[in-house]
Amino acid sequence: MPKTNVLAGAALLVALALVPQFVHSDYLLTVIDTAGIYAIVVMGLGILLGFAGQLSLAQAAFLGIGAYTSGWLTTNLGWPVWPSMAAAMLMSALIGLGVGYPCLRLSGHYLALATIGFGIITQLVLINWKSVTNGSDGMTGIPAPQIGSFVFDSYGRYYYIVLVAVLACAYVAWRIKTTRVGRALEAIRENEIAARATGIDATRYKIIAFVLAGAYAGLAGSLLAHMTKFISPDSYSFDQSVVFLVMLIVGGSSSISGAILGAVLLWFLPEVLRPLKASYIMVYGAAVIAMIVFMPRGLVGLLESLRARFTRRPREAA
């Protein structure tokens, strides 16, 4: 790796680690923490849609499964937070496996429709399975994680858990992308028939991607539950799944940094637009459409072409 990249990476890490030292508004920190948590969901969707080319509109449902698994284990069974987070991830992954196995025999629009159906069913279960989920009233008193006697009970402290999780998830996605599994996923995206004829068990790899996307969303759901300490079914709607999809596409679907940038940008955009009050949703919608029209390869694609332009110019002049 070139030295400048290592230095830039280190500088970025230091800057990220210092954020809570400079941001003192609890409100702003919540927004930042949530952006990071959503970035995890969007990275997972990036593995599924960006790498493997399979669309899911159920990521909010997996977020909910993670949140409720974690919430239920800690409040009802008294589990500590960390193993509950692992269990939340595992539960979402397992349900991803159960749903992915039949669904991934479908493709294109049919797959999208099946995932929409699953998402809606999940939300209905969260609302109606009152003995476990407490229905529309939601679940309260979800504890904050702690290490020894250090409790991550402020948004500034929680930020570090989110940061570590985002970095770990980005690392996993990057390792997948740059090795054999990632190449198999990209082969399926590019041409499934050729991928099969090349010896790739496309169904198996699509399921792997679906399970990973579920696990990412499950972890994110758990992180969200232990940050807000309160969860209710309305956060895990079809609309929210669409927002995750838009975040990925705006960021740049096959790029890990694009997934993070898209999630952060679209989560902050409403905050920036808040002064517009009632007309904000219109401007937000127009901004999203403009981004998709003018940056077909997402934010990351735009940045890459800008960089290519600025690095090529001097050479051409010489």
Next chain:
Amino acid sequence: MSSADAVAAAESGLLEVRGLVKRFGGVTAVNALNMTVRAGDIHALIGPNGSGKTTTLNVISALYRADGGSIRFDGGELAGRPAHAIARLGVARTFQNIRLFGDLSVVENVMIGRHVRTRVGFIGALLPGGATAREERETRARALELLHFVGLEHVAGASARSLPYGDQRRVEIARALASEPRLLLLDEPAAGMNPAETDTLVALLRSIRERGTTLLLIEHDMNLVMSVSDRITVLNFGQHIAEGVPVEIARNPDVITAYLGGTLDAA
């Protein structure tokens, strides 16, 4: 091995298609086809348009499911296995309508061809260094070697889609060879190539055979077929009408009738 045994082994064939049937609704595209491809041969499958050549290849590589008959490869049955399993057994292919991984680089396309010869899975991917890094290096080195073999090492980093048509066909061949197949199926490898490119292709096909890979190819360019093939199978309306060495085929009256009603140019 006695010479009689050697003859028996050669005649039993690496690929034996027996009574193969493929129907699409009411249309029988391949009708009780028999064909034997001997190990080490370049075997051509020819016939007029719509005679069932590509369908046969697609059934062998399991992109279509056979409606009857058997396909034995090196003694084992292929019919009923999924496409990826057949690739794993050592049958690779190229496509008439090129199917590259267009957005990926040329070298990545060939590296994906190594899929069945490499092992690193999800857990391995998370553990950098060691076996994972070694396999990754070897995969890349082997892919570059194959690109050199087909004469495309200079475009290894380019996106596959950006290459001219003839070069894309050669990337497909390199990708197929990356799986170290014993049988390579080529569906019209010379389609869209100019005469110079076709000459290069003929040399390439011969050197692939010299590496120990048996070839079964569909081709409309009769000069190429006659000059490169050891044996030829002729199809018409999904049925086998002749099989033999090029000279026999060129003189076979059934074949001549099926094609043009004239003589085939055997030059």
